[in-house]
Amino acid sequence: MIAPASDIDIYSEDVRADPWPHYKALRDAGPIVHLTNNDLFAISRFKDVKAALGNWKTFSSAKGVSANEERNANVSGGVLESDDPVHAQLRSFLQGPLLPGNLKKLELRFQQSADELVDRLFAQQRFDAVSELAHHLPVNIVSELVGLPEEGRANMLDWASASFDSMGSYNERARRAEPKRAEALSYVRNIPRDKLLPGSWGDTLLSNPKSETFDPKNAKDLLFNYVGPSLDTTISAIGSAIWLFYAHPEQWDIVRADPALIPKAIEEILRIEAPVQHFTRHVTHDYAIEDVTLPAGSRTVMMFASANRDERKWGNPDDFDVRRDSREHLAFGAGPHMCMGMHLAKFEMRCLLTALAARVKRFHLAGEPMRRPNNTLRGFGVLPVRVE
Numbered sequence: 034m035i036a037p038a039s040d041i042d043i044y045s046e047d048v049r050a051d052p053w054p055h056y057k058a059l060r061d062a063g064p065i066v067h068l069t070n071n072d073l074f075a076i077s078r079f080k081d082v083k084a085a086l087g088n089w090k091t092f093s094s095a096k097g098v099s100a101n102e103e104r105n106a107n108v109s110g111g112v113l114e115s116d117d118p119v120h121a122q123l124r125s126f127l128q129g130p131l132l133p134g135n136l137k138k139l140e141l142r143f144q145q146s147a148d149e150l151v152d153r154l155f156a157q158q159r160f161d162a163v164s165e166l167a168h169h170l171p172v173n174i175v176s177e178l179v180g181l182p183e184e185g186r187a188n189m190l191d192w193a194s195a196s197f198d199s200m201g202s203y204n205e206r207a208r209r210a211e212p213k214r215a216e217a218l219s220y221v222r223n224i225p226r227d228k229l230l231p232g233s234w235g236d237t238l239l240s241n242p243k244s245e246t247f248d249p250k251n252a253k254d255l256l257f258n259y260v261g262p263s264l265d266t267t268i269s270a271i272g273s274a275i276w277l278f279y280a281h282p283e284q285w286d287i288v289r290a291d292p293a294l295i296p297k298a299i300e301e302i303l304r305i306e307a308p309v310q311h312f313t314r315h316v317t318h319d320y321a322i323e324d325v326t327l328p329a330g331s332r333t334v335m336m337f338a339s340a341n342r343d344e345r346k347w348g349n350p351d352d353f354d355v356r357r358d359s360r361e362h363l364a365f366g367a368g369p370h371m372c373m374g375m376h377l378a379k380f381e382m383r384c385l386l387t388a389l390a391a392r393v394k395r396f397h398l399a400g401e402p403m404r405r406p407n408n409t410l411r412g413f414g415v416l417p418v419r420v421e
């Protein structure tokens with residue numbers, strides 16, 4: 034059977050502003066739905082997204098993971114846009130500092146930095162939970178660990194956000210993002226070797242291309258894998274956490290009464306407000322889910338955020354419940370491309386929430402929150418809060 038068609042444009046302003054009813058409509062329409070306006074096939078149910086992400090031979094990343102062929106024709110050569118064996122090799126170059134054992138060594142420093150920040154913001158009482166709270170660890174500490182020179186760091190946020198915009202369908206937002214993405218690549222390619230902080234992740238990466246098949250000329254492009262996916266994603270997750278605890282004070286009370294629940298709460302935040310909503314794959318072979326077929330050569334969108342709210346998998350999926358066991362969520366993807374920085378992201382969130390739980394009884398809104406529109410990310414641009 035051919036896939037049912039839908040005219041939902043998952044990159045439109047309306048859908049980006051409130052995606053949940055649209056995602057439900059897609060899940061209910063069938064296991065595979067043809068998005069006629071986006072020229073994509075959507076896989077939106079939990080079990081199907083998870084199975085497809087594990088099947089990289091059919092769902093390839095090597096021809097890009099964006100929704101537009103302009104961007105896919107120009108893949109960055111990074112770990113995200115590759116298949117094995119190249120993928121496994123690139124991953125092995127990058128993953129060392131992101132492994133839990135190595136992050137553990139940074140725990141004291143991260144917690145101290147989070148405590149100092151939260152002390153300062155608590156004294157202020159009012160602050161923007163995005164620019165003043167959520168930006169801090171990803172932008173300052175992580176850029177330093179990567180070893181980026183001071184100049185250029187300020188642009189990183191803009192560049193990272195543009196990179197996610199450029200991955201949507203080729204709409205106005207993606208078109209505007211393209212030159213910024215090019216700027217970002219040019220910045221990392223032109224960082225003078227001696228400007229990377231000695232001993233930093235970037236320095237280690239560039240001094241140690243182990244494999245003979247790896248072209249050291251591309252090593253600098255790989256640096257962007259530490260920066261591009263690590264900023265806006267984590268910032269969105271932290272902003273959403275504050276929003277959710279503002280909107281559900283009883284859940285904050287549960288966490289404050291038992292801070293050992295923080296890791297569980299983090300999984301639930303990521304489940305219910307997946308920062309990366311979807312990426313795509315190129316379909317190499319005909320594939321069927323139930324009796325619906327997906328033709329070889331097509332492009333499929335893997336709807337992480339929809340899978341995380343699939344009522345076939347989760348009871349009351351729209352309820353935020355910090356006691357829920359959400360560990361199976363797909364906010365970090367699944368299979369060979371599962372997020373390499375997930376331990377770092379959860380670690381940053383844990384340090385901040387620990388600092389906040391020890392000090393803040395209530396979050397109140399202190400102004401108009403604004404979502405930050407983006408083709409693939411979901412999060413806030415501005416979230417003014419007052420803390421009690």
Ligand code: HEM
Pocket residue numbers: 086094098112113114124131258259260262263264266267270307308309312337363364365366367369370371372373374375377378
């Ligand atoms: C809450 C924060 C984060 C979220 C929600 C997130 C989400 C994701 C997702 C969904 C993927 C899978 C992409 C796919 O299957 O095509 C991914 C891959 C990746 N992420 Fe994250 N990410 C986060 C934080 C980070 C951080 C802090 C880093 C730090 C370096 C990072 C680095 C990467 C890299 C390098 C990949 C590519 C892995 C591969 O292709 O093998 N991410 N991320």
